[in-house]
Each structure stands twice: as structure tokens, then as C-alpha cells.
Amino acid sequence: MKKLLALVLSVLMLAALVTGCASTPSSGSAPAADGSAPAEKRTIKLGVLAPLTGTNAEYGKGFEVAMQMAVDKINAAGGANGYKLELSVKDSKGDQKESSDLARQFADDEEVMAILGDFTSGACMANAPIVDEAGIVQLSPTASNPDYAGMSDFCFSIMGRQDGEAPFYAKYILKKYMGAKKLGVIYINSDWGKSCYDNFKKQADVEGLELVETVSYVQDEKDFSSLITKLKAANPDTICIMDQGAVPQIINQIKSSGWDIPITTLGPGTSQQLIDLCGKNAEGLLLTSPFFFDPADADITAWKDEFVSKAGFEPTIHPACAYDCVNLIAEAIKASGDGEVTRQTIRDNLAKVEMKGVTGPIKFNETGDITRQYLICGVENGKYVVKEGFDYSKE
Known part of the structure; x- marks a missing residue:
């Protein structure tokens, strides 16, 4: 009888031990009986x-550096509501098919809770059906195609839309500021480029x-001489260039052809690489930007200095938006409180987040993007x- 009792007690003790191990808190674990937070929370992985x-490697590197800056700061402060964040960065090469293949990999990986990127509107639009089917957020720092x-409840962007920026470019830079009359337009033949051009032309x-002349080219084009001859x-x-990565090459080839003409651009923002690659050829260039690193702002300057120390080049608005995107996801995770953090809760909370980021106030429209105002920079x-401030479009 004693042996039987000892055997029963051993079985009960083993069952209790197994049950205790199985109840170790993880992501979404209920709070303890006393209302305290779970003892452990796993790391949340974000796909990038x-x-x-x-051609757009400057911007991709900016994404990687700025996003890691945000993750490091969040984790050093204890994480997002206790959850540590981790980035899984993949090179889309600026190619829509490559981006979609990688987006599918992230969507199929249950550990990836949200996707940050891609850089181009075309890649993001190609990925939209994938993230919609998988029910995972794709938050782009830079996609601006309206x-x-x-395209999906899971698609978000914070750059602002081309149906806001392209009309500003036409009305306030070209017409009001420059007094231009006859335009030569060269743009990249992509989803972003066509949207940019269509909204501009209206x-x-x-x-x-x-x-007076409009020409286009495909991704990774290197020789623009025949297009420049046609424009000339x-x-x-005035010349209007609509692209990001190829702008320095186009400017240099215009100048090397001996053509002295005012040049404007829509797309690259205040890219330091553009100045580095163009040198004196960039003098007098005019462009739009929804943001400028004000040297009088100590916080912005500190952020910029940290970025430069880690990236080795000056930031545009693009990495600043990338930094803000990580913090937006962190806010969406925090909004889950003690509840379970899932892809769906991140999406639902993200849609309601209001935040002041490095790039200014962020509040999503019903469609999942935001409305920005623009500066004229040169x-x-x-x-x-800054040639003209935000008030220029209100006069």
C-alpha cells in the first residue's frame, strides 16, 4: 500500500512539474494572478x-541604419511594453519580383509580426496582395503612390502621397517660385514614376x-544621352526630373552635354549623395521636401549626428521616416497592453496611433497613409x- 501511495504521489508531482513548465509566459501570456506583467516576453521580429x-542603395542603407537606431533605443529602455524588438533585413535590390519573394518569406514566417519597407511604391504595391492574404502589416517609410x-487594410505609409507633392511641385516651385513656362520632363517608368507624372501633369x-517634351526610362538605366538630346x-x-536614384546621373549628363538650363527634381529629397555625385553640377537645383534637418533643433541635430556616425553619410527624410516607422510599430505593440500581441492587433492598433516623430506629427488617414506639407529646398x-517654408503654399 505504501509503495502504491508513493507511486501516485510521484505521478502527481511529475504532472505538476510538466504543467508548470507548459505555463511559462510568452507573447500574449495572461498577467499573473496579482495583476503583474508576465515574467517573460519573447522578442518580436520585424521583417525589413x-x-x-x-541604384537606390543609399536609401536602403539609410533604412537599415535608422531602423536599427530605433530598435536599439527601444530595447535599451526596456522594449515595447516589455517586448524586445529584432530586425530581419533582406535586400530587395529595388526589384519588384525580388521584393515580393522576400515578402512571401516574411509572411510565411510566423515569428515575423510586421514588415517594414519596401522603398519604392512599385515594390510595395506588388507586395500588397501577399500581405493582405497573410494578414501582416506592410508599413513603408517612403511609398507615395496614392x-x-x-490596396489592403494591412498596407500603410508615412511619406505622404504624390497627389499632394506632385501638384505642389508644379504650382509652387515651377509656376510661383520660378515663373517657368515651358517644361522638359524626364521620369522613371515605374508605378511611382507614372503616378508622380500623372499627378504633376494635372x-x-x-x-x-x-x-514641350516628356521622356521616360526604365529602372537602372545608365545612358540618358538620347533622351537629353530629345529634350534639348x-x-x-526648365527641366523636371522625377526619380530617386538616377537623378545625379541625369544632372551630370545634362551638364556634361554643355546644356545650361535650370534643373528641378521631385523624388530624391535632400540627398547628400546627390550633392556628392554631382558636385558643382548640383548648384541651383530646386526640389520639394516635407522635412528639413533644422540645425537650431538640438534633438533633430543629435539624431542626425548619430545617423551620420553610423551610416557615414548625411540623412534625407527617408531614413528619418524609417526610424519613425519602427517607433510606430512599437506604439502599436504597447497599445496591446497585457493582451496578446498578434499581427492583427498590431494592424488594428497601428491604424489608431498618433505620434510625433522625427519627421513631425503622424496620424494615419482612413486609407493608411498621411498628409504632409512641403518645403522648397535648393x-x-x-x-x-530652405528657399521657402511651409507657409509659402498658404499665401
Whole structure:
């Protein structure tokens, strides 16, 4: 009888031990009976899509550096509601198919709770059906095609939309500031480029601006000489370039052809790489930007200095948006409180987040993107300066 009793007690003790091990808290674990937070919370993995190689590599590297800066700061402060964040960065090469293949890998990985990126609107739009089916957020720092965010409840962007920036470019830089009349336009033939051009042309027509010649090119084009010859033959008074990565090459090839004409651009923002690659050829360039690193702002300057020390180049708004995206996801995780953190809760909480980031106030529209205002910036003596502030479009 004693042996039987001892055997029963041993079995009960083993069952209790197994039960105790199985109840170790993890992501979404209920709080303890006393209301305290779970003893342990696992790391939350975020997938990152960025063009680390190719024409837009400057922007992809900026994504990687800025996002890791945000993760390091969040984790050093105890994580997002106790959850540590971890980045899984993959090189999309600026290619839509590559981006979609990688997005599918992230979607199929249950440990990845949200996707940050990609850089181009075209890649993000190609990924939209994938993230929609998987029910995982794709939060892009830079996609600005107005059709992108509305493609899925899981698609978000914080750059602002081309149906806001492109009309500003036509109305306030070209018409009001420059007094341009006859335009030569060269743009990248991509989803972003076509959206940019279409929204620009609508406003140009309203402003009475004449597009005397329009040419386009495909991703990774290197030789623009024939397009420049065609533009020059139309005798415009101003050139408009719509792209990100190829802008320095186009500017340099225009200048090396001996053509002295005012040049404007929509897309690259205040890219330091553009100045580095163009040198004196960039002097007088005018462009739009929703953000500028104000040297009088100590916090912004400290952020910029840290970025430069880690990236080795000056930031544009693009890495600043990437930094803000990580913090937006962290806020969405925090909003779950003691409840379970899932892909769906991150999506639902993200849609309601209001935050002041490095790039200013962020509040999503119903479609999942935001509305921004724009500055007119230019290159003077090898540096970017603000030519007209946000109030210029209100006068």
C-alpha cells in the first residue's frame, strides 16, 4: 500500500512539474494572478525590405541604419511594453519580383509580426496582395503612390502621397517660385514614376505650364544621352526630373552635354549623395521636401549626428521616416497592453496611433497613409537650404 501511495504521489508531482513548465509566459501570456506583467516576453521580429544594392542603395542603407537606431533605443529602455524588438533585413535590390519573394518569406514566417519597407511604391504595391492574404502589416517609410495604401487594410505609409507633392511641385516651385513656362520632363517608368507624372501633369495643365517634351526610362538605366538630346531639341526653359536614384546621373549628363538650363527634381529629397555625385553640377537645383534637418533643433541635430556616425553619410527624410516607422510599430505593440500581441492587433492598433516623430506629427488617414506639407529646398554653395517654408503654399 505504501509503495502504491508513493507511486501516485510521484505521478502527481511529475504532472505538476510538466504543467508548470507548459505555463511559462510568452507573447500574449495572461498577467499573473496579482495583476503583474508576465515574467517573460519573447522578442518580436520585424521583417525589413530595403534596396541594399542597386541604384537606390543609399536609401536602403539609410533604412537599415535608422531602423536599427530605433530598435536599439527601444530595447535599451526596456522594449515595447516589455517586448524586445529584432530586425530581419533582406535586400530587395529595388526589384519588384525580388521584393515580393522576400515578402512571401516574411509572411510565411510566423515569428515575423510586421514588415517594414519596401522603398519604392512599385515594390510595395506588388507586395500588397501577399500581405493582405497573410494578414501582416506592410508599413513603408517612403511609398507615395496614392493607390498603394488603399490596396489592403494591412498596407500603410508615412511619406505622404504624390497627389499632394506632385501638384505642389508644379504650382509652387515651377509656376510661383520660378515663373517657368515651358517644361522638359524626364521620369522613371515605374508605378511611382507614372503616378508622380500623372499627378504633376494635372496640376501643370491647371497652372498653364506647357510640357514641350516628356521622356521616360526604365529602372537602372545608365545612358540618358538620347533622351537629353530629345529634350534639348524641344527648347524648354526648365527641366523636371522625377526619380530617386538616377537623378545625379541625369544632372551630370545634362551638364556634361554643355546644356545650361535650370534643373528641378521631385523624388530624391535632400540627398547628400546627390550633392556628392554631382558636385558643382548640383548648384541651383530646386526640389520639394516635407522635412528639413533644422540645425537650431538640438534633438533633430543629435539624431542626425548619430545617423551620420553610423551610416557615414548625411540623412534625407527617408531614413528619418524609417526610424519613425519602427517607433510606430512599437506604439502599436504597447497599445496591446497585457493582451496578446498578434499581427492583427498590431494592424488594428497601428491604424489608431498618433505620434510625433522625427519627421513631425503622424496620424494615419482612413486609407493608411498621411498628409504632409512641403518645403522648397535648393542647393547653394554645396549645401541644401530652405528657399521657402511651409507657409509659402498658404499665401
